[in-house]
Amino acid sequence: MTKTNRSALLALALTLGASPAWAQEAPSCQTLRMADVGWVDNGAINGLTMAVAEGLGYETKVTTLSLPIILISLQKKDIDVFLDYWSPASDPLFQPAAANNSVTLLPEPNLTGAKFTLAVPSYLATDGLKDMSDIARYKDQLKGKIYGIESGAGGNQLIRTMIDENRYGLGDFQLVESSETAMRLQVARAIRKQEPIVFLGWAPHPMNLQFDMTYLSGADDLWGPGGGAAKVHTVMANDYQTRCPNAAKLVSNMKFDIPMESHMMERIMAKEPAVQVAKQWIAKNPQWLDTWLEGVTTFDGQDGKAAVIKHLKL
Incomplete structure (x- = not known):
């Protein structure tokens, strides 16, 4: 190998080493398609997820549907995720679908x-x-x-x-x-x-x-x-974790608590936009980003937490 070739290879290696580690997701994964059943708590947790996802370079699309249509939409892969499956109230609707693997039910609840x-x-x-x-x-x-x-x-x-x-x-x-x-x-x-x-x-x-x-x-x-004690679960289209692993990891990380949701819901019911309320809540409680962004990058493979902090101007 000539000195010229060695120099060219070294330059290429340095260039590649400096390049970002691109996320292995299809362009279609850049839009996170979420369902909303029209409940205020659903608006709150969707707002939080949207605020973080957008900071990672994702676009978000929320469609308001009834619960039975949400299930059908997940099965048809017209919707990627639904964050507001209440158990045991909605068990008769979602459990059979989870049992036959037509949707993916995350094992840990997002709210207890x-x-x-x-x-x-x-x-x-x-x-x-x-x-x-x-x-x-x-x-x-x-x-x-x-x-x-x-x-x-x-x-x-x-x-x-x-x-x-x-x-x-x-x-x-x-x-x-x-x-x-x-x-x-x-x-x-x-x-x-x-x-x-x-x-x-x-x-x-x-x-x-x-x-x-x-x-x-x-x-x-x-x-x-x-x-009437209840838990709230996240449901995904059954191929979402393999089709869009980074986005699915973010969604699976999204956990919430009662004070958080109650505080946000009161403002949303006063007609404040859910995403705006979510951004302001995160600004006052940035420690939650550690949980939500563990193992998550931006859509193009960059540092997820740094990107969200910059996006939210924290």
Whole structure:
């Protein structure tokens, strides 16, 4: 090998050594396609994920769909990820799909300590409606109605099961399906008038701060032990971890807690954009980036944490 050739090879080696370690993902992976079921908590955790992903050089696309359509979209790979599968409420919808590998359910929840079951204003609990078995005695005052959220939601399905199976004498009750927002307005109206109402409640959610409310005991086999204790999971399209490993690693790292979500949800409900709220929350709590960005690079293979810090101007 001539001196000229050796010099050329050395120059090439130095050039390659200085080049970034490009992420091994297809161009199609640069758009992170996320589902949103329309719940405020979903908006909060999507906002956090979007803020971080965009700092890594990804684009994000959020599509609002009902839970059954989210599942179908994941199976068809029209959506990459859904961060808001509540268990056990939505187990009947997602568990069969996870079992037959038509979607990927991440084994560790992204949120623990959640709660999801029926609730009443506390003045109604003081009057005696404290357990699922008490509801039927208040049928006339309740006008035979239990207020849920949007059609297809797991909580609605559990209410429907109680009605269809005449559990606790609820066979003649009617499930009122509406949006989360409409349900909360109905509860607020009832509380202003000190009227009885039974509704679907959960935490994290600012409703726990806005309303003096009591969760009902009972039906732990449906709602989860401990009076509706719940966990929230992430679901992915079944090939996403191999198709887009860096983006999938980011999504699998996204973990949350109750105070974080409740704080953000209150502002989102006040009509502040979710991504803006997320960026401001991260600016005050940058330590979470260590968890979210472990083993994650930018889309083009650069230092992930440095890029996000620069993007968010931290």
